[in-house]
Amino acid sequence: xxxxxxxxxxxxxxxxxxxxxxxxxxxxxxxxxxxxxxxxxxxxxxxxxxxxxxxxxxxxxxxxxxxxxxxxxxxxxxxxxxxxxxxxxxxxxxxxxxxxxxxxxxxxxxxxxxxxxxxxxxxxxxxxxxxxxxxxxxxxxxxxxxxxxxxxxxxxxxxxxxxxxxxxxxxxxxxxxxxxxxxxxxxxxxxxxxxxxxxxxxxxxxxxxxxxxxxxxxxxxxxxxxxxxxxxxxxxxxxxxxxxxxxxxxxxxxxxxxxxxxxxxxxxxxxxxxxxxxxxxxxxxxxxxxxxxxxxxxxxxxxxxxxxx
Amino acid sequence: xxxxxxxxxxxxxxxxxxxxxxxxxxxxxxxxxxxxxxxxxxxxxxxxxxxxxxxxxxxxxxxxxxxxxxxxxxxxxxxxxxxxxxxxxxxxxxxxxxxxxxxxxxxxxxxxxxxxxxxxxxxxxxxxxxxxxxxxxxxxxxxxxxxxxxxxxxxxxxxxxxxxxxxxxxxxxxxxxxxxxxxxxxxxxxxxxxxxxxxxxxxxxxxxxxxxxxxxxxxxxxxxxxxxxxxxxxxxxxxxxxxxxxxxxxxxxxxxxxxxxxxxxxxxxxxxxxxxxxxxxxxxxxxxxxxxxxxxxxxxxxxxxxxxxxxxxxxxxxxxxxxxxxxxxxxxxxxxxxxxxxxxxxxxxxxxxxxxxxxxxxxxxxxxxxxxxxxxxxxxxxxxxxxxxxxxxxxxxxxxxxxxxxxxxxxxxxxxxxxxxxxxxxxxxxxxxxxxxxxxxxxxxxxxxxxxxxxxxxxxxxxxxxxxxxxxxxxxxxxxxxxxx
Numbered sequence: 001x002x003x004x005x006x007x008x009x010x011x012x013x014x015x016x017x018x019x020x021x022x023x024x025x026x027x028x029x030x031x032x033x034x035x036x037x038x039x040x041x042x043x044x045x046x047x048x049x050x051x052x053x054x055x056x057x058x059x060x061x062x063x064x065x066x067x068x069x070x071x072x073x074x075x076x077x078x079x080x081x082x083x084x085x086x087x088x089x090x091x092x093x094x095x096x097x098x099x100x101x102x103x104x105x106x107x108x109x110x111x112x113x114x115x116x117x118x119x120x121x122x123x124x125x126x127x128x129x130x131x132x133x134x135x136x137x138x139x140x141x142x143x144x145x146x147x148x149x150x151x152x153x154x155x156x157x158x159x160x161x162x163x164x165x166x167x168x169x170x171x172x173x174x175x176x177x178x179x180x181x182x183x184x185x186x187x188x189x190x191x192x193x194x195x196x197x198x199x200x201x202x203x204x205x206x207x208x209x210x211x212x213x214x215x216x217x218x219x220x221x222x223x224x225x226x227x228x229x230x231x232x233x234x235x236x237x238x239x240x241x242x243x244x245x246x247x248x249x250x251x252x253x254x255x256x257x258x259x260x261x262x263x264x265x266x267x268x269x270x271x272x273x274x275x276x277x278x279x280x281x282x283x284x285x286x287x288x289x290x291x292x293x294x295x296x297x298x299x300x301x302x303x304x305x306x307x308x309x
Numbered sequence: 310x311x312x313x314x315x316x317x318x319x320x321x322x323x324x325x326x327x328x329x330x331x332x333x334x335x336x337x338x339x340x341x342x343x344x345x346x347x348x349x350x351x352x353x354x355x356x357x358x359x360x361x362x363x364x365x366x367x368x369x370x371x372x373x374x375x376x377x378x379x380x381x382x383x384x385x386x387x388x389x390x391x392x393x394x395x396x397x398x399x400x401x402x403x404x405x406x407x408x409x410x411x412x413x414x415x416x417x418x419x420x421x422x423x424x425x426x427x428x429x430x431x432x433x434x435x436x437x438x439x440x441x442x443x444x445x446x447x448x449x450x451x452x453x454x455x456x457x458x459x460x461x462x463x464x465x466x467x468x469x470x471x472x473x474x475x476x477x478x479x480x481x482x483x484x485x486x487x488x489x490x491x492x493x494x495x496x497x498x499x500x501x502x503x504x505x506x507x508x509x510x511x512x513x514x515x516x517x518x519x520x521x522x523x524x525x526x527x528x529x530x531x532x533x534x535x536x537x538x539x540x541x542x543x544x545x546x547x548x549x550x551x552x553x554x555x556x557x558x559x560x561x562x563x564x565x566x567x568x569x570x571x572x573x574x575x576x577x578x579x580x581x582x583x584x585x586x587x588x589x590x591x592x593x594x595x596x597x598x599x600x601x602x603x604x605x606x607x608x609x610x611x612x613x614x615x616x617x618x619x620x621x622x623x624x625x626x627x628x629x630x631x632x633x634x635x636x637x638x639x640x641x642x643x644x645x646x647x648x649x650x651x652x653x654x655x656x657x658x659x660x661x662x663x664x665x666x667x668x669x670x671x672x673x674x675x676x677x678x679x680x681x682x683x684x685x686x687x688x689x690x691x692x693x694x695x696x697x698x699x700x701x702x703x704x705x706x707x708x709x710x711x712x713x714x715x716x717x718x719x720x721x722x723x724x725x726x727x728x729x730x731x732x733x734x735x736x737x738x739x740x741x742x743x744x745x746x747x748x749x750x751x752x753x754x755x756x757x758x759x760x761x762x763x764x765x766x767x768x769x770x771x772x773x774x775x776x777x778x779x780x781x782x783x784x785x786x787x788x789x790x791x792x793x794x
Contacts, residue, residue: 036326061330063531065524143700143745148684152700152747153728157685164728253691301729 007089014088017081021074028070034059110284117286120293125174128290129297138294141287145279146295154298158257159274164298167254171243172299178292180276181283187246187274189267192230199226204264210239210251213259246274334451335526335590337434338444338582342609344421351422352431360478363485368708368776371489381741386776387669388706388741392676399665403658408535410654412542414646415627416549420536421604426528429479429521430588433472440468444585472522473514480514526589530600540599545630546645550603552583552594552625553633560594565618576620583607583625593625674707675770675782686793694751697790701766703736704743709774711738711782717750719764720790724751740774750790762790 036059037045049057084092091097120128128134143152149160156162161169170176170185192200206223209215228237234247241249248256256274257267279288365372367385374383382389389396411418420427441447441464453461484506485493496502502510520528529536543549557577563569569576577594584592586606591598593607611625632642682698690696705711715733717723726749727733738744750764770782 031328033325034328035323037323061326061328063527064329064331065527066531067329139745143747147682147747151685151698152682153698153749155688155696155698155749157688160685298728 010088010090012088014090017087021077024070025074028067034061113286117284117290121286121289125178125289125293125296126300128293129300134290134293135297138290138297141291142294145283145287146291154295156256159272161256161274162254163295165254166299167249167252168243169241169246169248169256172296174292174296176243177295178288181288181291181295182278182280184278185246185274185276187272187276189272189274191271192268193270195226195230195268199223200265200268201261203227203231203268204261207239207250207264208259208261211253211259212251332527333590335588336444336447336585337588337590337606338585338610339438340586340606340609340613342605342612344605345609348422348427348431348604352428355423355425355428356432360482363482363490371491373486374489375487377487386708387672388674388708390676390704390706392704393672393706396665396669399661403661403665406654406658406661408539409542410651410658412539413544413547413651413654415603416543416547417536417539417601417603420529420539420602424535424602426520426525426533427588427602427604429517430525432475433521434588436471436475437468440464440471469522472518476514476518476521477510479517480510480512483513484510526600526602529589529602536599536602543597544650545634546642546648548627548629548642548646549597550593550601550605550608550625551597551628551630551633552577552607553623553628554594555633555636557594557624576615576624578614578618580614582610582614586610673782673784674705674772675711675713675768675784676704676706677766677768677784677786678702678704679766679786679788681788686791689754690751693754695754695757695792697750699748699750699766699788701746701748701768702743703738703746703768705738705740705770707772707782708740708776709772710740711770711772712736713738713768713770715746715748716767717764718767720752720762721756722753723764723790725749725766726751738770752790752792757790757792759792759794762792764788764790 039045044058046056046058081087081090082092083094084096086092120131120134123131142150142154146154146163150156150163151160154163161167166172168176169187170180195203202219202223203226204223205215205219206221206227209217209220209223227239231239234245235241235250236247239250241247248254253259255263257263257272283291362373363371367383370383372383372385376383380391382393408419437447441450450461450464457465481493481497482490487509488506493502493506496506497510524532553576555575557575559573559575560577560579561569561572561574562579563572563574583594584590584607586609587593588604588606589600589602591600593601605627608625608627612622615622615624626639628639629642629645631637631645632639678701680700680702682700685698688696688698701715703713713733713736715725715736717725725733727736728747728749730749733746733748736744736746764787766784766786766788768784768786772780772782
């Protein structure tokens with residue numbers, strides 16, 4: 001992609017650069033001699049400029065090595081402009097670009113990290129989770145890539161699942177976690193706007209009753225029918241959810257969007273859209289492996305500590 | 310480009326002259342005396358320090374090491390982190406002030422005695438003198454035309470081999486301040502240097518060889534910015550190398566037995582030795598010039614001559630312009646040293662130096678940064694507590710393990726828990742490293758109003774380990790706790 005809207009600017013810059021260098025060389029050549037006036041007593045006359053009462057300007061020659069340095073920098077400049085991009089839109093003979101340099105250094109860094117990762121790649125996720133060094137690396141990766149939504153302690157927040165408890169929307173086995181990280185998840189709860197306000201309130205009370213929260217028993221009894229007709233397809237007849245499609249268990253105390261009656265009614269009326277982005281293109285398989293182990297380890301502290309023994 | 314200089318006296322004539330002057334090689338003559346001795350002492354002191362320092366060990370590591378890769382500067386017991394850049398600033402300010410002070414008192418003292426350019430030139434000239442002989446032997450040797458004799462080849466090759474060896478050692482030492490020098494020595498012997506280490510070693514060696522062997526006074530005259538602005542800080546009470554014109558003029562040679570006063574001559578015997586010894590090739594008798602680096606070689610040389618001809622010493626001496634004008638002796642001129650600007654420099658330096666030392670002594674090696682999670686305002690825990698999440702960056706700048714305890718203050722019954730829900734009581738942070746700790750801070754839902762509350766974290770650490778002073782370190786960091794509306 002060109003840096004400018006108009007290719008004329010490239011030509012303009014190239015021209016200014018070349019004229020600049022040529023002018024420098026001409027200046028060096030044209031100034032090679034100077035007129036020096038010797039006064040009758042043999043001393044050299046100054047230019048007649050005086051500052052601070054007695055500071056006079058002479059016209060002393062420059063050292064010759066300075067001239068060579070000047071020439072050398074002109075030669076360096078020309079060589080640079082031939083080899084590297086700099087002269088307008090001309091890309092240089094070496095094919096250098098900052099993007100290329102960045103990619104090369106990323107590749108180099110990955111090469112350096114490879115032996116460190118290789119050790120863990122051969123290990124089972126559950127064993128990696130127990131390795132203190134891997135845990136440290138996993139935490140750093142987590143803080144970089146995951147903590148923005150799930151929180152630094154992986155405790156989640158409204159709309160973003162807590163990863164440190166034993167409750168999983170899509171399953172908590174290492175393979176499930178890996179799939180979630182690689183492919184992402186779209187947790188869609190459709191809006192049930194066609195239900196009347198009364199029906200929504202009834203089913204919300206029914207759900208709260210299932211979870212063991214305070215609920216209006218009359219409404220809850222009426223809500224059972226509404227639940228069976230509308231919600232059971234995904235959440236199951238017993239409300240225990242379905243990890244295959246990410247339908248949450250409604251009978252526990254974990255509420256992704258809030259467990260108050262008002263929040264549940266809002267969920268029913270407007271639906272919810274949970275979105276975990278896919279990281280296949282962003283993270284290397286090695287990083288995914290370490291992250292999987294770290295996340296699995298968060299809710300399996302004891303297990304991973306035992307497997308270390 | 311010819312250097313035609315025609316200066317026939319009696320006529321004012323305009324001459325075309327090349328503006329790019331070929332350097333005329335200067336062959337300074339060896340000199341001995343008080344100032345030469347001082348220079349040798351300072352050369353030895355600075356170079357023993359420079360070459361020796363990287364080889365000293367401290368706390369099982371190199372005593373002075375500027376580890377750029379892990380961004381830690383080790384200076385004996387001190388480990389400085391990038392956060393300590395203020396110390397570098399203060400050192401630079403102190404150096405600048407010291408330069409102002411010395412220059413105001415006695416001109417370009419730094420240039421003449423301690424500047425690396427002078428020091429290495431001095432060492433290189435010493436080698437040159439040992440190999441090629443003194444001034445006249447060197448002039449004769451360089452005068453020898455092509456093709457060179459075997460003797461000239463031998464002498465020149467010997468000189469350059471010695472120069473290059475010294476330059477390489479200098480470059481090696483320089484890199485040894487940034488990479489552990491013992492590892493570096495091994496790498497050099499096994500030829501397994503990294504590209505950057507090799508580059509800096511050779512570049513520094515090349516610069517030493519070029520600047521001390523060839524460029525010499527050209528560096529002082531044309532490259533050095535200090536040289537130019539130091540001259541500006543000289544005033545009429547500054548002690549500078551001065552030729553006593555009234556005593557010396559009219560100059561002229563004379564026989565030792567003749568009474569020069571009767572011949573109408575001054576004390577200057579016009580032997581031109583002061584010019585021969587000058588490392589920048591000037592004639593001090595023309596007055597103070599910007600090329601003068603204040604080395605005092607001409608003073609030593611002239612004193613020797615004065616001794617020989619039986620005149621009083623000090624025809625060329627350190628004295629001030631005021632002393633020359635008002636015909637004061639040095640004792641009286643010294644009264645003017647403590648003038649307001651000198652006293653101001655001294656007092657600013659004293660204040661800064663005290664602040665610098667005090668801050669180094671009181672420096673807390675425990676540092677903490679608190680970052681509140683921005684992704685979520687707060688969480689409700691089972692309807693009873695409000696939870697905020699923070700990341701604590703705990704930095705241990707000491708060389709001991711720190712046992713860290715974190716508590717929060719500012720709200721009733723406020724609790725700090727780590728990711729596993731445990732109190733942070735005995736967290737160990739390894740020496741010279743940092744630790745990122747996500748913490749949950751919990752407050753009872755009934756105990757707080759909605760809104761933002763200022764809280765602060767109190768972090769206490771105890772140093773344990775071989776070099777531990779057993780000191781308790783403490784930090785208090787402010788943050789805020791949010792209860793959503």
